[in-house]
Amino acid sequence: MAIPSRYCSSCLSHLRLTAPAPTALALRPVPFLAQHPQPPQQKRHATTSTSARAAQFRSKNRDKDASAKKKKARSHFLQPDLKKAIQFSLVDAMRYLRAAEVGRPPTSAKYELHIRLRTVKNGPVVRNRMRLPHPIDTTMRIAVICPPDSAIAKTALASGAVIVGEETVFDAVKEGRIEFDRCLCHTDSLPKLSKSGVARILGPRGLMPSAKTNTVVKDVGTAVKGMVGASEYRERDGVVRMGVGQLGFSPEEVQRNIAAFIAMVKKDIGALADRVSKGVHEVVLSSTNGPGMSLSGEVRGKDSVDPRDVAVVN
Amino acid sequence: MVSLSQRMRKLQTKLLAIRLGPGAAVLPKDVKRIHMRFGAKINGGHMGPRKFWRHELIRLKYHNPAVPMTVDQIRESQTPETEATMSIHFVSSENARQTSASETSSPAPTDSTTTRTQPSDTDPTERVETIDMKNRTNSEILQQLMQITRAAPVEPTEKDKEELQLLEEQSVRSERDSKQYAEHRARVKRERDLFEQGRNDSAMQTA
DSSP states (O other): OOOOHHHHHHHHHHHHHHSSSOSGGGGSOOOGGGGSOOOHHHHHHHSOHHHHHHHHHHHHHHOHHHHHHSOOOOSBOOOOOGGGSOEEOHHHHHHHHHHHTTTSOTTTSEEEEEEEEEOBSSSOOOEEEEEOSSOSOOOOOEEEESOTTSHHHHHHHHTTOSEEESHHHHHHHHTTOOOOSEEEEEGGGHHHHHHHTTHHHHHHHTOOOOTTTTOEESOHHHHHHHHTTEEEEEEETTEEEEEEEETTOOHHHHHHHHHHHHHHHHHHHHHTTTTOOOEEEEEEEEESSSOOEEEOSOSSOTTOOOHHHHTSOO | OOOHHHHHHHHHHHHHHHHSSTTOEEOOTTEEEEEEEEESSSTTTTHHHHHIIIIIHHHHHHHOTTSOEEEEEEOSSOOTTOOOEEEEEEOSOTTSOOSOSSTTOOSSOOOSSOOOOSOOOOOOOOEEEEEEOTTOOHHHHHHHHHHHHTOEEOOOOHHHHHHHHHHHHHHHHHHHHHHHHHHHHHHHHHHHHHHHHHHHHHHHHHO
């Protein structure tokens, strides 16, 4: 049987690796049995480890096959040339995605944004949470325990709280009407809250405000804002992904969300600038069941439909 | 991550499937809304409606973005009597108030997340046509829909045809290449096995 020459050469390189010194001895024809590497102890006995490693390195370089197999690992994520990509204006992309999502409940299907970064594979990653101009998950109902008709109550309601008050809230809870998913308490109302005895009802449900869970706060406005519709994002495999809208959102609303999200990511990149340099490479809009479409950056293209037509719910 | 050309080819195929094919039609301006209601399970004649939703309705929606199209799947206690209907809502005339002045407009309200308390000023539905979709195939449903609405089918443009042809050529080529490469891989494997066998044989001889 004819044996391909490449197999022979690799056999020989094996021998050279393990032989005490790369001499003509090693090139002597040897039966196949002997090609298995000798135990490492023998190598150590024969020569110092550094020179052995040097010999290994040299012989590897001489062996073309071996060096071709071992590619140098890439340090950055790939950055495809976007000139070859088909890119879409926001309205065009939304028209396709709306079609792909037809008949789905408008609150369950979502638009997603994928921001591909120019970045190294290792090192710090972009990670943060933010509140979009038009939050996606608005189903969360927040109660704030603070004196009703006060300035605090007003700011709480303005920033998205649903139920505000002291006695009224306590009475409702005692009657079993818990119509909220989160409960915050203003620092000044804490004594009233602890005296009211609702802890027994709220405690087991995990709704009882306490300083430990940061639900007893002074600045109610920002706390409520931070809670309502905040979304988290982080960079994975060089891409930051986040939901940016419900399917029923109009192009303007999605556009505002996208702009806010990208601005936030850029800010995060800026914060990491002293440790690692990153940049936005590509922005892709997709949806729960739809295709991913690279965005060109413009809202409306030449042949796009009227944005008001895409804004129709369903 | 796949290569960009591969990604774009796949995307192009998907987009063409959304744009062209059965169901690609422009509805007249008096169609206000289309609603489908059928069972979540296909037994009892509910397969056609679901196929219509997954294939034809997508294309219809692409060409009529402003017409609301909703699907209601009956999930609880589906019986043989469960209905499968499509209702098409019309306004009185084609001169009804439209979402916009564009070609793709419709007489539907265009509010999404605004907190307006006033009712929208769109024209109310004047008549509703229903199609019984039970035990009907998706093509039959489409045919009846086209008859009732008098929708105009969308033909592929020259550019679309070109793209379709390119994708077709590509798929033929890729099939040929994958076959060729499978043969190549089989050959390499055969050689390697033979070599491996020879090695074992010679080892046996020397031992």
